[in-house]
Amino acid sequence: MALMDRRLLLVTGKGGTGKTSVAAALAVLAARQGKRVLLAEIAGERLSELFGHRPVGHHETPIQNGLSLIAIEPIDAAHDFLRSQVGAAVHRVIFQNRLFTLTMTAAPGLREVSTVDRLWDLTRRDRGRRKTVYDLVIVDAPATGHALAMLRSPATYGGLARGGPIKKRADEMASLLEDRTRTSVVLCALPEETPVNETLETAASLRDLHVDLGLVVLNRTRGTLLADDEADAVGALVPGALDDPDDGGGLAVRSAAPIVVEHRRARREERQQERLRAGLDDRVPLVLLPRRDGEVLRKDLGDLADELAGAAL
Ligand SMILES: Nc1ncnc2c1ncn2[C@@H]1O[C@H](COP(=O)(O)OP(=O)(O)O)[C@@H](O)[C@H]1O
Ligand SMILES: [Mg+2]
Incomplete structure (x- = not known):
């Protein structure tokens, strides 16, 4: 199944x-x-800047054709989640009490499970008349360790509840994450x-969690400039010059x-690339993104999209 046909x-x-x-x-x-896409980032806001848009905050905001943005704030997500779980009245009591901060720190995984709950809602097809239904939600997720904690959180949270609505919701979230026709990790x-x-270790963790790894992007790769025999010919002239290019040999x-x-260096990188390929499941696509001069800016996103599309996504 094509990566872009997933929901999350x-x-x-x-x-x-x-x-x-x-x-x-x-x-x-x-x-x-032609998809309706929501791009979501978590606990920060860098994407609006990258797209040259004002900050969007914790709201789904259309920013260009077919593309909306949201900056999910885990604390806001936790309020919404608690409200949905305990009802508005009880939530108000909790929130107006300093107990709420206690809840945030004392309930392990509350931020994570609330964030996943928000993502679960954003991927739903039956969101009600006033909400946009997205074909695809793409998450600029936290770094690996934290992202894995997010992926584990519904099972952990569901395990705390024996039954009832909390258990039901947690099970729905877990089944979204484990359904490889709907959810993939890049x-x-x-x-x-x-x-x-680290990438190979994460791939193993995802297998243990039954979460699909849909794509690995090897970023900032450099192509080789010379054939090996050309490099050897130059290298043989003054070997010392290669160890310290600033000190050795004649001008040429x-x-x-x-x-x-x-x-x-490029050859060393190729060896790492081969090691990565060999360590990954055969069916996981690996895409190389060449190193660019300077930062990735808005004008570069089209090129990067082309490179990714070249990998037949
Ligand atoms: N292929 C690339 N070539 C050159 N610079 C890149 C490339 N990909 C990302 N960068 C730059 O590297 C930095 C980190 O990239 P970013 O996408 O913010 O990574 P992350 O979100 O994982 O921290 C940014 O300054 C970005 O512009
Ligand atoms: Mg980032």
Whole structure:
């Protein structure tokens, strides 16, 4: 099943691996495919800035054709969740009492389960007449550890309740997350030893949680500039120049040395890429996103969407 035909995509990975950029590019791609897309970020607001829009806060806000944005604030989500679970009157009593802050810190996973509850609502087809029904909700999720905690939270929370509405809702959330026709995770990684290890560990955790891994994006890859024999020929001239490109050889070698260094780095990255591919399930697509000069800005999102689309999403 195609990634873009899911209802919920959670984009995660280590900090700085490109979660925000990839989530935004996937949203641009999905909107271009004619889908009604909601791009959601959690506990922060960077996406509106990336799209050149004023901050949208905790509200679904259409920002361009087919694309809406929301910045989910877990505390607001927790208020909504508690209200839906205990009723407005009891919620008011709790909220006006300092007990509410106690509840937030004392109830483990309340923020996470409330956030998932909000996502569950956003993906529903039967949202009532006044709410938009989205074809696809793409989440710029927190970094890996926290994202896994989110994925575990419905089961944990449901386990606290023996039955009744809490248990029912928690089960609905868990079945959304575990349904590979509806939910997939997109993992962002960098072509280096440690990030690749972490990505493979996360892939294993997702398998344990029965959550689908729909795509791995290897971000900031560099292509090689030389053929190996060309690099060897230059490298053989003055080996010392390669260890320290600023100190060695004549002018020609000095100017060629950084290219050879870069070539070797690209080769090392290719080895990490091969290790990643070998460690992943065969059916999980791996897409390479080339390193760009400078930050990813709004004008770059179309290009990134093209690169992702090239991977036949
Ligand atoms: N392919 C790329 N080439 C160059 N810079 C990139 C690329 N992808 C992301 N970046 C930049 O790297 C930084 C981290 O990316 P971001 O998407 O914010 O990652 P995360 O959300 O995982 O922290 C940002 O400054 C972003 O513009
Ligand atoms: Mg981010």
